[in-house]
Amino acid sequence: AQSVAQPEDQVNVAEGNPLTVKCTYSVSGNPYLFWYVQYPNRGLQFLLKYITGDNLVKGSYGFEAEFNKSQTSFHLKKPSALVSDSALYFCAVRGSTLGRLYFGRGTQLTVWP
Amino acid sequence: DTGVSQDPRHKITKRGQNVTFRCDPISEHNRLYWYRQTLGQGPEFLTYFQNEAQLEKSRLLSDRFSAERPKGSFSTLEIQRTEQGDSAMYLCASSLEGGVVETQYFGPGTRLLVL
Numbered sequence: 001a002q003s004v005a006q007p008e009d010q011v012n013v014a015e016g017n018p019l020t021v022k023c024t025y026s027v028s029g030n031p032y033l034f035w036y037v038q039y040p041n042r043g044l045q046f047l048l049k050y051i052t053g054d055n056l057v058k059g060s061y062g063f064e065a066e067f068n069k070s071q072t073s074f075h076l077k078k079p080s081a082l083v084s085d086s087a088l089y090f091c092a093v094r095g096s097t098l099g100r101l102y103f104g105r106g107t108q109l110t111v112w113p
Numbered sequence: 114d115t116g117v118s119q120d121p122r123h124k125i126t127k128r129g130q131n132v133t134f135r136c137d138p139i140s141e142h143n144r145l146y147w148y149r150q151t152l153g154q155g156p157e158f159l160t161y162f163q164n165e166a167q168l169e170k171s172r173l174l175s176d177r178f179s180a181e182r183p184k185g186s187f188s189t190l191e192i193q194r195t196e197q198g199d200s201a202m203y204l205c206a207s208s209l210e211g212g213v214v215e216t217q218y219f220g221p222g223t224r225l226l227v228l
Contacts (some may be wrong), residue, residue: 004155043219046218099215101156103156103157105153
């Protein structure tokens with residue numbers, strides 16, 4: 001069975017500092033992993049995905065994620081946080097069949113000036 | 114705007130009433146998904162269409178829920194005899210079949226409140 005865990009409900013970071021949002025996963029088969037961001041009263045916006053290959057995936061708005069197979073993790077990172085990065089971040093793993101995504105509960109990121 | 118669109122954006126209804134939501138996917142996308150998101154939770158899968166065929170349904174999709182995609186373009190999600198527990202954000206996503214793993218692009222959602 002596929003599942004995702006986001007161990008932190010909230011992450012707070014000062015503007016300009018690096019940020020990390022954590023995600024661990026459990027899959028049967030190949031892990032196909034995604035990060036999405038959600039702004040208030042909006043749908044989800046795609047940031048990046050891991051399919052295969054390089055363990056460091058680069059995405060939109062300066063975000064990147066590091067895939068670690070041995071630790072079954074896919075942490076989202078950004079070298080220098082912006083106040084505008086404040087939002088709800090979701091990690092997801094694709095199911096083994098037919099493409100449904102399994103989401104974590106989300107992590108609220110707050111970047112303070 | 115060529116993204117996924119959903120209508121209405123907000124719906125308030127009384128318990129027992131029927132509601133219908135519409136999703137228009139990105140024009141060339143042949144796959145369409147419905148998810149439900151409740152407060153404090155991540156989206157949960159409801160159902161999936163490839164073209165007009167409904168290929169997968171979650172156990173969350175009770176008999177009161179029905180989804181259609183009659184011509185393989187827009188989709189509708191109907192909830193009959195709404196209950197307060199149906200209050201949630203209903204999200205639609207679409208993707209284009211192809212490659213190893215395609216990306217799902219989400220619409221803005223329809224927020225349902227059942228009184």
